[in-house]
Amino acid sequence: MARHLITSAIPYINGIKHLGNLIGSQLPADLYARYLRARGHEVLFLCATDEHGTPAELAASKAGKPVAEYCAEMHTVQADIAKGFRLSFDHFGRSSSPQNHVLTQHFAGVLYDRGLIREVSETQMYSPTDGRYLPDRYIEGTCPNCGFDSARGDQCDNCTKQLDPVDLINPHSTISGATDLEMRETKHLYLCQSKMKDQIAAWIDTKADWPILTTSIARKWLTDGDGLQDRGITRDLDWGVAVKRGTEDWPGMEGKVFYVWFDAPIEYIACAQEWVDAGNGTDWQRWWRTDSGAADVRYTQFMGKDNVPFHTLSFPVTILGSEEPWKLADYIKSFNYLNYEGGQFSTSRGRGVFMDQALEILPPDYWRWWLLSHAPESSDAEFTWENFQSSVNKDLADVLGNFASRVTKFCRSKFGEAVPAGGIMGAREDQLIADLGARLADYQSQMDTIEVRKAAAALRALWVLGNEYLQEVAPWTTIKTDPEQAAMQTRLGLNLIRLYAVLSSPFIPDASAQLLADLNADDAAWPDDIAAALNALPAGHAFTVPEVTFRKITDDERAAWQERFSGQR
RNA sequence: GGCGCGGUAGCUCAGUUGGUUAGAGCGAUCGACUCAUAAUCGAUAGGUCGGGAGUUCAAGUCUCCCCCACGCCA
Numbered sequence: 060m061a062r063h064l065i066t067s068a069i070p071y072i073n074g075i076k077h078l079g080n081l082i083g084s085q086l087p088a089d090l091y092a093r094y095l096r097a098r099g100h101e102v103l104f105l106c107a108t109d110e111h112g113t114p115a116e117l118a119a120s121k122a123g124k125p126v127a128e129y130c131a132e133m134h135t136v137q138a139d140i141a142k143g144f145r146l147s148f149d150h151f152g153r154s155s156s157p158q159n160h161v162l163t164q165h166f167a168g169v170l171y172d173r174g175l176i177r178e179v180s181e182t183q184m185y186s187p188t189d190g191r192y193l194p195d196r197y198i199e200g201t202c203p204n205c206g207f208d209s210a211r212g213d214q215c216d217n218c219t220k221q222l223d224p225v226d227l228i229n230p231h232s233t234i235s236g237a238t239d240l241e242m243r244e245t246k247h248l249y250l251c252q253s254k255m256k257d258q259i260a261a262w263i264d265t266k267a268d269w270p271i272l273t274t275s276i277a278r279k280w281l282t283d284g285d286g287l288q289d290r291g292i293t294r295d296l297d298w299g300v301a302v303k304r305g306t307e308d309w310p311g312m313e314g315k316v317f318y319v320w321f322d323a324p325i326e327y328i329a330c331a332q333e334w335v336d337a338g339n340g341t342d343w344q345r346w347w348r349t350d351s352g353a354a355d356v357r358y359t360q361f362m363g364k365d366n367v368p369f370h371t372l373s374f375p376v377t378i379l380g381s382e383e384p385w386k387l388a389d390y391i392k393s394f395n396y397l398n399y400e401g402g403q404f405s406t407s408r409g410r411g412v413f414m415d416q417a418l419e420i421l422p423p424d425y426w427r428w429w430l431l432s433h434a435p436e437s438s439d440a441e442f443t444w445e446n447f448q449s450s451v452n453k454d455l456a457d458v459l460g461n462f463a464s465r466v467t468k469f470c471r472s473k474f475g476e477a478v479p480a481g482g483i484m485g486a487r488e489d490q491l492i493a494d495l496g497a498r499l500a501d502y503q504s505q506m507d508t509i510e511v512r513k514a515a516a517a518l519r520a521l522w523v524l525g526n527e528y529l530q531e532v533a534p535w536t537t538i539k540t541d542p543e544q545a546a547m548q549t550r551l552g553l554n555l556i557r558l559y560a561v562l563s564s565p566f567i568p569d570a571s572a573q574l575l576a577d578l579n580a581d582d583a584a585w586p587d588d589i590a591a592a593l594n595a596l597p598a599g600h601a602f603t604v605p606e607v608t609f610r611k612i613t614d615d616e617r618a619a620w621q622e623r624f625s626g627q628r
Numbered sequence: 629g630g631c632g633c634g635g636u637a638g639c640u641c642a643g644u645u646g647g648u649u650a651g652a653g654c655g656a657u658c659g660a661c662u663c664a665u666a667a668u669c670g671a672u673a674g675g676u677c678g679g680g681a682g683u684u685c686a687a688g689u690c691u692c693c694c695c696c697a698c699g700c701c702a
Contacts (some may be wrong), residue, residue: 275632276700283631283701364633364699395633396699437641438634439698446640449654457667465664472663512641516653523669530661530669538663549663607665 061357064346064386065092065104066327068362068370069154072110072133073118075140077404077413078442079397082430083363087392087511089146090431091359093565094506096147097585103346105330106141107152108134111299112319113194117234126298130155143418144427145568150334154322158336159329160300163322166377167248167292168305175251175380176292178311183245183295184224188237192245192295193224197234200227246311248302249289250321255376256287262379262387263371270436272364273393277371287372292321324374328385349384359390359509367393392509395435399442400621412442412624420620424567425451425609431566432515444621448612455567459522459559460608463574466529466552467604473538474549480598482547491528491551495558495589498524502562518563525555553578553602554593561585561592570608577605 067088070076085106092104110130119129130153138151153159170176184193195211202210203226210227224230231238252259263277281287293302299316302309331343345352360370370391378385397404404411417426429447432454433440470479498521505514529552538545557580564571564583575583579602586592596602 272633279632279700368700398698433640441640443639446654450640452665453654456665461665461667463664465667467664469663516642519653526668527670529663533661533663535663536661552663609665611665 060099060101062101062346062355063092063095063103064353064356064358065095065102066330066358066360067104067106068360068366069107069109069323069326070137071112071114072108072130072137073114074133074406075136075413075415077399077406077411078417078426078430079399079404079411080363081144081414081426082397082434083394084361084366085141085146086144086427086430087394087434087509088359088361089144089148090427090511090514090565091361091392091506091509092147093568097561097564098503099585102149103331103334103340104147104149105152105327105334106146106148107150107154107326107330107333108137109319109323109326110134110153110155111296111316111322112294113197113296116191116296116298127155140414140418144414144423147568150330150337150339152326152330152333154319154326154329156326156329156333158332159322159326162329162332163300163317163325164303165305166325166381167303167309167317167321168307169381169383170250170377171304173380173382175254175376176248177251177289178246179249179291180244180246182225182242184230184240185243186232186235186237186240188239189232189235192243193232193234193240194294195224197232198224198227198230198240199233200230203228245295247291247315248293248312250292250373250376251289252287252372252376253285253289255380256281258379259287259372259375262375266391269391270393272395273367273371273391276364276367276393280368280372290320290373292318294318320369320373321377324369325377347386349386351384353386356386357389358386359392360388361392362394364393364395367391390509395437395439397430397433397435397440397442400444400625401441410625412620416624420616421612422569424570425455425612428455428515428567431511432519434511436510436512444617448614448617451609452611454519454522455570455609456611458519458526459563460570462522462525462529462559463556463605463608466549466556467577467602469535470549470553471604473534474546476602476604478550478553478596478598478600478602479546480550481543482545482550484547484551487528487532488547488551491524492589492593494524495521499562499586499589506565515566518566521562522559525552525559528552528555550596550598551593554596557582557596558586558589558592574605574608578602 065088068084070080092102096102115130116126119126122129134153141148141151167176184198186193199209199211201208225242230240232240260281263274266274293312293315296316300322302312302315302317328347331346334340335343346356347353362370370388375387378387399411429450432450498517502514502517502521505517532548534545534548537548556574557578560571560574561583578596579600580596582595
């Protein structure tokens with residue numbers, strides 16, 4: 060038994076995420092966490108909401124609420140949706156937690172002491188009307204290069220010229236439309252990532268087993284141009300972690316907060332503290348401090364590719380730069396994007412399926428199965444309703460659900476609702492057990508290496524073995540000449556359902572639990588001996604015939620959903 | 629413009645350090661079965677592995693050029 064720390068990239072507080080966000084991080088992380096727990100490992104699975112920054116402030120003001128209140132509400136909304144998808148976080152924290160404030164300030168102080176934070180004076184656009192400094196992308200004006208009248212402060216969307224907000228003609232705030240913008244001199248803190256680039260590069264070089272996507276993105280940032288650049292870690296905002304050196308005030312930095320990308324990953328650690336403070340754990344240090352037992356923890360991070368730079372570079376700079384014994388990631392699993400029906404998911408245009416909507420139309424297992432079995436691992440993947448319908452109907456309803464149905468209903472009609480006695484296993488059964496063992500080894504190997512799609516395929520192959528066996532031995536025929544033999548075959552079939560329920564639980568936890576309940580099976584332990592596992596339900600054991608485990612998606616439903624989520628409305 | 633990930637059967641994708649007739653699932657066709665959610669099982673068809681050149685006894689798998697898609701950066 061090993062100890063596994065697992066974190067999923069923390070979703071931004073601003074609004075409900077779509078299915079692409081789900082499969083990009085939280086869902087595969089949950090799959091891995093459930094699998095490792097099922098294998099008997101000790102797991103701490105953490106996630107949180109990322110709550111600071113300008114978008115949160117703007118969303119709150121749009122909703123007419125104080126930002127703290129808005130974030131608290133949205134946190135609850137996201138937590139409920141996560142429960143709806145059966146994401147098995149040990150704690151779902153908040154980057155705005157007091158624990159994270161203290162820890163973020165601590166890291167800043169330590170990094171400053173190590174000479175890894177420097178102060179930089181720069182000018183920035185201030186809007187008296189909005190009462191805030193404006194990030195470049197919230198300023199628009201006329202492009203000095205091409206005359207386009209909606210050029211953004213960072214870049215002109217028309218001629219693609221890189222811009223500075225001061226270059227814009229007639230600049231205005233996109234928040235209020237205010238034109239009385241002025242340049243103000245302001246001081247900010249920069250994290251000296253460049254000083255750490257060799258150390259980070261050396262660390263990445265040791266990770267030959269990481270996904271190519273992860274290492275290639277990291278290497279690109281390490282070697283592009285002059286190499287890893289220093290980055291600003293403060294902003295002129297109200298909502299966030301106040302800039303301090305540990306517990307000391309930071310002269311000249313009054314009224315400023317740390318930028319989200321600095322405090323967000325630190326929340327992974329703070330989240331473990333929240334977990335303890337919430338009364339769900341007793342010792343967070345043994346997961347995070349290598350001097351307190353975390354040295355033998357394996358830490359795996361999950362994220363979409365847009366988050367890779369923060370996890371391979373910035374956060375490691377924070378951890379390593381502190382020279383304190385914090386746990387560093389052992390494995391970083393990253394995902395590409397999920398597209399929707401030939402384009403991208405679009406939050407603003409309502410294009411694609413969002414997590415709350417998905418749960419309105421189908422139970423979580425349907426989504427979990429499709430998303431995981433089509434996870435965008437090697438390249439971007441695409442969601443289409445047609446593919447979703449055919450995959451779910453075939454894999455879940457036909458191959459697995461119908462297997463449970465045909466076995467239990469046959470048993471009920473011929474032997475009654477209890478596991479039948481009699482008969483002896485022969486060569487065909489030995490063969491089945493050998494095949495199951497080989498497939499199980501494959502499945503476990505894919506899960507161990509977090510090859511999500513391949514794991515799904517291996518699991519499906521296990522389900523197929525049951526149908527093959529049943530079709531071949533045909534108890535509905537055997538029973539006419541040799542009822543004892545048919546009883547043995549049926550008993551084996553019933554036990555296969557239990558085995559499948561156990562093995563499938565990381566992917567489809569609800570269906571798994573329901574099948575186990577219908578079978579009155581109290582043994583849900585991961586099998587280490589297939590033959591023994593197929594005797595878990597003994598002769599005479601009573602069961603209930605399951606309701607339809609997975610219903611099929613009809614053509615009409617598919618068409619209606621396709622229309623509903625097209626973003627046209 | 630630079631860089632990155634890809635471009636393999638109608639669709640979604642596997643193809644390890646280059647090595648026998650390029651694989652899987654779905655879909656299609658044919659057959660078997662009839663316990664089951666018009667489910668299942670078997671068989672068959674289908675690919676000049678984006679295009680071109682090169683290295684090699686041998687290339688989907690390495691090198692170069694080009695084309696396409698997506699993304700990141702400038």
